Amino acid sequence: MSAVTGESAHFEDCQRNREVGFVSSDPNFSVRPDGTVYAEQEVGNLSEPVQFMVTARGLHDPHIWETTVKLALVRKAIPLPEDQHRETEEEVIKFLRKHQRGSSANGLRRQKRDWVIPPINVPENSRGPFPHMLVRIRSDQDKDVGIRYSITGAGADQPPSGIYNIDPISGNMFVTQPLDREERASFHLRAHAVDMNGNQVENPIDLYIYVIDMNDNRPEFQNQVYNGSVAEGSKPGSSVMQVTATDSDDSTTANGMVRYRILSQSPHSPIPNMFTINSETGDIVTVAAGLDREKVSQYTIIVQATDMEGNLNFGLSNTATALISITDINDNPPELTVRTFSGEVPENKVNVVVTNLTVVDRDQPHSPNWNAVYRIVSGDPSGHFTIRTNPITNEGMVTVVKPVDFEMNRAFMLTVVVSNQAHLASGIQSSLQSTAGVTISVQDVNEPPVFPVNPKMIRFEEGVPAGTTLTVFAAQDPDHFIHQTVRYSKLSDPANWLKINRTNGQITTMALLDRESIYVKNNVYEATFLAFDNGSPQASGTGTLQIYLIDVNDNAPVLIPREAQVCERARPNSRINITASDADADPNIGPFVFELPSFPASVRRNWTISRLSGDYAQLRLRIPYLEASVYEIPIIVSDSGNPPLSNRSVIRVKVCPCDDNGDCSATGAVAAAGLGTGAIISILICIIILLSMVLLFVVWIKRREKERQTKQLLIDPEDDVRDNILKYDEEGGGEEDQDYDLSQLQQPESLDHIINKPTGVRRVDERPVIAESQYPVRPSLPHPGDIGDFINDGLRAADNDPTAPPYDSLLVFDYEGSGSTAGSVSSLNSSSTGDQDYDYLNDWGPRFKKLADLYGGGDDD
Secondary structure, three states, X not given: OOOOOOOOOOOOOOOOOOOEXXXXXXXXXXXXXXXXXXXXXXXOOOOOOXXXXXXXXXXXXXXXXXXXXXXXXXXXXXXXXXXXXXXXXXXXXXXXXXXXXXXXXXXXXXXXXOOOOOOEEEEOXXXXXXXXXXXXXXXXXXXXXXXXXXXXXXXXXXXXXXXXXEOOOOOEEEEOOOOOOOOOOEEEEEEEEEXXXXXXXXXXXXXXXXXXXXXXXXXXXXXXXXXXXXXXXXOXXXXXXXXXXXXXOOOOOHHHOOEEEEEEEEOOOOOOOOEEEOOOOOEEEEOOOOOOOOOOOEEEEEEEEEOHHHOOOOOOEEEEEEEEEEEOOOOOOOEEOOOEEEEEEEOOOOOOEEEEEOEEOOOOOOOOOOOEEEEEEEOOOOOOEEEEEOOOOOOEEEEEOOOOOOOOOOEEEEEEEEEEOOOOOOOOOXXXXXXXXXXXXXXXXXXXXEOOOOOEXXXXXXXXXXXXXXXXXXXXXXXXXXXXXOEEEEEEOOOOOEEEOOOOOEEEEOOOOOOOOOOOEOOEEEEEEEEEOOOOOOOEEEEEEEEEEEOOOOOOOEEEOOEEEEEOEOOOOOOEEEEEEOOOOOOOOOOOEEEOOOOOHHHHHHEXXXXXXXXXXXXXXXXXXXXXXXXXXXXXXXXXXXXXXXEEEEXXXXXXXXXXXXXXXXXXXXXXXXXXXXXXXXXXHXXXXXXXXXXXXXXXXXXXXXXXXXXXXXXXXXXXXXXXXXXXXXXXXXXXXXXXXXXXHOOOOOOHHHHOOOOOOOOOOOOOOOOOOOOOOOOOOOOHXXXXXXXXXXXXXXXXXXXXXXXXXXXXXXXXXXXXXXXXXXXXXXOOOOOOOOHHHHHHOHHHHHHHHHHOOHHHO
């Protein structure tokens, strides 16, 4: 159908003014001034309900009002044969009857036609009150049996649960809270009807609930600040950048349709509106010419995004900032600050900055449009100068790269042109100030003398005698305007063969020139000389003299090899290849001549030489057998010089028995090594003599050790009944020395009687207060034969020690304290009387025999 009509949408403002304007958010539907909603195009293929917003505004009232219109495509019910019409009630949804009995006699059943259940539309952000009734669900059988209703699905008994509920008895379905379309746009529920026993009475029906969108979300920019760029001098319509804003509302309605516009531009140069924006895509483009980075390098633009298709009265807005950078192009040629530059440079100096060329460029610093490139277009045909660019200041540094000579050029007049690394933009011409002149003055300095030919090569035969004049190696002073004297000296002469005249540079020899010297490389000997002037400051230069030495035949050839080996029996492969080396050069070397001398005669009798080539020959046995030994064979070698030189060389040949392969066998190893029978016997005799000497030395050592062990002791062997000599501590004199005062063992109360004793008076039983003599120290592990020597040395030291008491006198021990409970030992007397019987000492064994003889025997004494 081309039009949809229904009840009019009536509206009255507060002043009862019926002159109201209506605006639809859906372009497919419009509202007439009387409130009638109609379709702008065919909507017969509409499969789902549609909803849109209608805005009302009085002609003389600035306030606006909004409402939501829901439209669904419905079909009229086909009437029954009985021409009965199905009655429908608004906001009541009935369960579909499976079958309905007819009144015909044949008992046929007819199927009831299905009805399309329209979706339930719920606006978001509703203010309530809640719970808010949506529809009523009922069954036709509720009159016959008790029905209980329920709903299932997401939003009812599944997450998010609790949004919808139903009265199980009345079937009224409610929404319990405000909805948000941006969180969930639709719900799919199923309604159930059961009897009191829980048995299903009706088939479940599907309920579709759609959340109607409201304009409750502002457009949001993806970035708060956008950065873009455009080249200076761009034509109108040049693309700059794009901004994007999104709206969470329904994009199919005006609530989510965003439009863009530019609110402001800063700065307003050259005009306030240099840019425009596409209201739908957000593309920003230029609308006017005149972008100049040197004047304005960046623009700041405030962009606004509004929904409701940009309706400022109804839509919600948001803003973002767009920063537009003006990129540089090379529209400003570099200009030199002055027309003429000047500088000066000493002669013969390189890598010296003569002057700096300053330049001005208004383009982007440190970019190819700003970096300067300098060129010398005239005034320097020899390339003495170059201009390098300072990367920081962009100045041109005029630098000397090739030495200048004051005597040839006293000044230079250069023409310099400056440009950029990047080419100038189209239509931009080079400035006249990009060209300047540079005047460079050359300063005269004292230059060192120069050898005209350096290095200088001369040719001489080797062996020229000392004192021979070779050449004159003179230098020239390049300072033509100053008269100076040049002197010479030797700087390097490895072999010390040459000398130079200090005044005129004449080179003479001091020794024989030898081509075969280690200082000669490839027949050339090099020496360097120094030439210096008498200027201030003094300058000097060096020159190299190369002497090419022509070879003469002054070296005889030398035989190679010097040792060889052959079998004692002549065999075809038992031969020795010989050659020679000559320190001279061609033609004073090979071909060589090899021959055996006539003396001794055994050489030619046993050996022969056959020529192989100009440099090689073969030495082999002439006789079929030669005894194994080492033979020294003289050979005369002559070179091809004029006159030729000869050398008598000796080759040591080892003749040995060989195996089948021609190698020396083990049995002939000794003979092949050059050891005959006599030599072997001599070696054996020497070994026997050496062993005898070692044996005699060992016997002598043993005998001497035995003599030391058997040395006479101090005690008579007849009186020595001990098995070993044992050392005991001395405890005092014998029995014959018992007349002493034991009170000396106690610590005296005072030392005054000792200290104040007159000089020269000394008791023999007290230690004097003077330095003691040094006694010999016995080794920790003495030799048994040294015991007697040790005792004699100690006795001798004691006899000569004035501080030592007599041997049998009282020894002084450490003080052990006073008040002893024991009695005095001075009461101990010998109980030896004539009545004592000492015969029992004879029963104590040989160790007490001496004591038994002294005290026993009674009457024999």
